[in-house]
Amino acid sequence: xxxxxxxxxxxxxxxxxxxxxxxxxxxxxxxxxxxxxxxxxxxxxxxxxxxxxxxxxxxxxxxxxxxxxxxxxxxxxxxxxxxxxxxxxxxxxxxxxxxxxxxxxxxxxxxxxxxxxxxxxxxxxxxxxxxxxxxxxxxxxxxxxxxxxxxxxxxxxxxxxxxxxxxxxxxxxxxxxxxxxxxxxxxxxxxxxxxxxxxxxxxxxxxxxxxxxxxxxxxxxxxxxxxxxxxxxxxxxxxx
Numbered sequence: 102x103x104x105x106x107x108x109x110x111x112x113x114x115x116x117x118x119x120x121x122x123x124x125x126x127x128x129x130x131x132x133x134x135x136x137x138x139x140x141x142x143x144x145x146x147x148x149x150x151x152x153x154x155x156x157x158x159x160x161x162x163x164x165x166x167x168x169x170x171x172x173x174x175x176x177x178x179x180x181x182x183x184x185x186x187x188x189x190x191x192x193x194x195x196x197x198x199x200x201x202x203x204x205x206x207x208x209x210x211x212x213x214x215x216x217x218x219x220x221x222x223x224x225x226x227x228x229x230x231x232x233x234x235x236x237x238x239x240x241x242x243x244x245x246x247x248x249x250x251x252x253x254x255x256x257x258x259x260x261x262x263x264x265x266x267x268x269x270x271x272x273x274x275x276x277x278x279x280x281x282x283x284x285x286x287x288x289x290x291x292x293x294x295x296x297x298x299x300x301x302x303x304x305x306x307x308x309x310x311x312x313x314x315x316x317x318x319x320x321x322x323x324x325x326x327x328x329x330x331x332x333x334x335x336x337x338x339x340x341x
Contacts, residue, residue, distance in 0.1 A: 105146035108137055112147060116156050116167055123169035124325075127157060158325050160296075168325060196257045199291065200226035203245060210242060215306060215314040221245040225256065226291075234293045236323040243316035247309075264315075271310035278304045281324070292323055299324055 115121050128136065133144045148165055151157045157165040204224040206216040216222065222242045229237035241260070243251070248268060255263045264270045284292075284300050292300070301322040307315050 104137075104139055105143045106150070108133070108139070108144065108147040109150040112151060113154070113156055116151075121167045123167055125167050126163065127165040127167060129164060166325065194229065194231045197228040197230065198225065198253045198257050199228055200224060201251055201253050201256065204242075207242065210317055213306065215317070216244070223248065223251055225251070225260070226287075227256070227260075228291050234323075235291060236293065238287060238291045238321040240319040240321075241316055244314065247313070247315060270315065272315065273308055273310040273312070275305045275307040280304075288321060292321065294323060295325070297324055 112121075112127070121127060127133070127148075130141045130144045130148070133147075134141045137144070148157065148159070151165070152159060156168060158168055159165050202224055203221055206218065206220040206222050210216045210222075211218050223245050225239070225241040225243065227239040227241070228235050229239060231237070247270065248264065251260075251263070255267070261272065265272060280302050281299050282302050284294060284298055288294060288300050301324050303320045303322070304318070305320075306317050309315050
């Protein structure tokens with residue numbers, strides 16, 4: 102086993118067992134190199150694995166901050182509403198609708214081929230507040246000819262609950278894309294960024310059981326509170 106991977110496994114276990122507490126700093130690269138009697142390059146490789154797997158977040162000038170891996174994990178696969186996710190995690194969470202209005206289909210959705218030019222959509226801008234902090238901003242474009250006018254109070258309770266239970270729409274599948282991006286003006290206005298300069302962005306287009314486009318969602322997450330997890334299984338390649 103590579104030295105860096107062994108160090109990664111040990112640090113990961115210590116974070117999961119809360120030997121390194123959430124929001125605390127890991128020892129510096131020099132300190133870890135001395136502790137494990139390895140080079141700083143070996144430590145960097147171990148820290149990169151921790152970063153890529155959602156155990157730490159690196160801030161220039163500060164170091165490696167331990168993330169709260171027990172607090173909130175958002176699966177990339179599967180389609181869950183915000184209400185379903187936070188109930189599963191046992192979090193104190195609420196939604197505030199900032200904008201609920203009719204708009205013409207934006208050009209990027211027309212280029213995707215999911216809506217027609219000039220088609221009317223409902224645009225939602227929703228702030229997600231968890232344990233008293235605004236940490237997610239959701240932007241949705243929903244086909245108005247499918248859902249009509251959305252009642253703001255009902256949407257603050259749960260958009261998917263309203264679509265499925267009240268309107269009887271069967272949501273089937275979606276395509277998702279995940280990126281880390283620099284924060285923008287809306288992030289500064291609606292998310293408690295706590296000094297972070299990048300945001301985790303999950304974009305998805307969602308379809309009904311009849312394969313009709315239903316809505317587009319852009320979910321912007323403060324990076325220190327959330328990481329995306331997914332179960333993966335290696336497929337055997339008989340040619341190797």
